Amino acid sequence: MTYTIKQVAEKTHLSIYTLRFYDKQGLLPFVSRDQSGYRAFTDGDLLLLHTLSCLKNTGMKISDIRQYMTLVMQGPASIPQRQQLLRTHRDAVLAQQRAIARNLQEVDRKLSLYDSPIATDLVGLELAAARKEKTANGLPDPFSKLI
Amino acid sequence: MTYTIKQVAEKTHLSIYTLRFYDKQGLLPFVSRDQSGYRAFTDGDLLLLHTLSCLKNTGMKISDIRQYMTLVMQGPASIPQRQQLLRTHRDAVLAQQRAIARNLQEVDRKLSLYDSPIATDLVGLELAAARKEKTANGLPDPFSKLI
DNA sequence: ATAAACCCTAGACCATGCTCTAGGGCAACC
């Protein structure tokens, strides 16, 4: 049992364009062609495609995915390099997740400010201070450009 | 006290290019110009720039940041719209974080497979099965292209 | 045997987010 590119696109929710693009980028070295030159995806290929999606969805760059898939093609001997690649990626993703969480905290702070019953007053004070700072420095007041 | 674009670049770790690009994109409507047409950043501007960085670092698109900054320029009256924008963004970021965590779990599964003492055997079996699947379907074996 | 519905490649095109270059003005020091 093999699958056409259309069937794989439906299964993976990747577009046919994207699948062909990935192939062109060397991300699908495991996919064979039939007599007509058509890509024939096996179930094993779908598993590798799933791995590819996980790497892509965690933000791995195409060049790194290509490297990983190349290592996969080389069999068990490449396990150490695969480990290193995945571990490096994993660490980068976790660091990025932490950075995003930190930055999102600040967004949350803004949101709780806006949720305050005196939000209007606080924001009004902030605005007044900003305008004052501008004029104190002999600068035009950008907040009145809206008039 | 105001800051030049160079000083702001140093403080924020954004490049001068990026700051000018952001300004061109309408992300810095609050920054005034001095008599020479030079950007003059105030301390209040730096706070807004910090907010901008948080939004950018959590992946908000430039068009949405522009919208937020435009709302900020309008003063307290725009608080409801700001809330909606930030909440939508916050929810999207959290959903994205969860999606990444899910995908990273699969990467971790791969890593623990590679960590297994019988990793070589398991990977070897997988490879053998994949090759068998290809030939069973009358397809060329892509794993021998390396010879 | 011809239409419909697939498949292919090469390469153009696009969106996003910068990054850099060219050409020119301002400001301070020697």
Next chain:
DNA sequence: GGTTGCCCTAGAGCATGGTCTAGGGTTTAT
């Protein structure tokens, strides 16, 4: 008054990751 070191704009260029078009072959059903 020239050199240095900033500042400016407009617009070109680039990296990434697709997305689409043109031109052409294959398969299946009628």
